[in-house]
Amino acid sequence: MLDSTEDPADRYVDVTATRIAYDDVAERYTELVRHQLAGQPLDRAMLAVFAELVADNGSGPIADLGCGPGRITAHLATLGARVFGIDLSPRMIALARAEYPHLSFDQGSLEQLPIGDGELGGIVAWYSLIHIPPARVPQVLGEFSRVLADKGHLLLAFQTADASDAVEAFDHKVTRAYRWAPKKLARLLTDAGFTMITRMVREPRPDERFGQAYLLAAKVR
Ligand SMILES: C[S@@+](CC[C@H](N)C(=O)[O-])C[C@H]1O[C@@H](n2cnc3c(N)ncnc32)[C@H](O)[C@@H]1O
Numbered sequence: 001m002l003d004s005t006e007d008p009a010d011r012y013v014d015v016t017a018t019r020i021a022y023d024d025v026a027e028r029y030t031e032l033v034r035h036q037l038a039g040q041p042l043d044r045a046m047l048a049v050f051a052e053l054v055a056d057n058g059s060g061p062i063a064d065l066g067c068g069p070g071r072i073t074a075h076l077a078t079l080g081a082r083v084f085g086i087d088l089s090p091r092m093i094a095l096a097r098a099e100y101p102h103l104s105f106d107q108g109s110l111e112q113l114p115i116g117d118g119e120l121g122g123i124v125a126w127y128s129l130i131h132i133p134p135a136r137v138p139q140v141l142g143e144f145s146r147v148l149a150d151k152g153h154l155l156l157a158f159q160t161a162d163a164s165d166a167v168e169a170f171d172h173k174v175t176r177a178y179r180w181a182p183k184k185l186a187r188l189l190t191d192a193g194f195t196m197i198t199r200m201v202r203e204p205r206p207d208e209r210f211g212q213a214y215l216l217a218a219k220v221r
Helices: 008-033 041-057 071-078 090-099 134-147 182-191
Strands: 062-065 083-087 104-107 120-126 148-159 167-170 177-180 195-202 212-218
Touching (some): 008 090, 041 120, 041 148, 062 071, 071 083, 071 120, 083 090, 090 104, 120 134, 134 148, 148 177, 148 182, 182 195, 182 212
Parallel strands (some): 062 083, 062 120, 120 148
Antiparallel strands (some): 148 212, 167 177, 195 212
């Protein structure tokens, strides 16, 4: 569903720009992040908690939305999760399929998921929601809620904003992106019908410019 104040042509241009930008950098991005998770125990801890909660609930597979080259999809699979990936960029999907032929990856948009109502036990959006213009984020969270089963879990990772209740555009190296104050995004999750479970903020490592945030929520009414 579109924001009634938004010109659909603007959204088309914006989404196309993101797709082309990630197609262009797909190989380099894949190499850059290939071994990153191995040095990030806090990231792995959040993914492990998420995978365990989804498994306990037993309500359906996990979709890794904005999966890029599939490293998070593959990591969750090693934890025993039933998981597949979706990404806007056909080049990213091709690389993910080549690297992890035992897993399923398809092209698709966060804003109009090729997934039926209530089919998923979990959603992870790991640094992908950052590319959605803030005015459209509530609609995307509504789309996440649509495809999640009751009690399904959602895990978001993103760069933190400097101000305590802000969303700020930043000079992401690939394409337009936004940093969020965790409490601002958490409020949107609550507005979309999610119940917050936990939030973690970690300090930037030497190779990072910003703090990193992780929000874990569930679709519990
Ligand atoms: C920073 S990368 C993160 C990739 C992956 N989650 C990871 O951590 O390695 C952002 C990814 O989100 C995808 N993306 C951005 N906007 C999207 C959208 N509207 N729908 C689906 N994927 C999107 C991009 O194509 C890109 O692969």
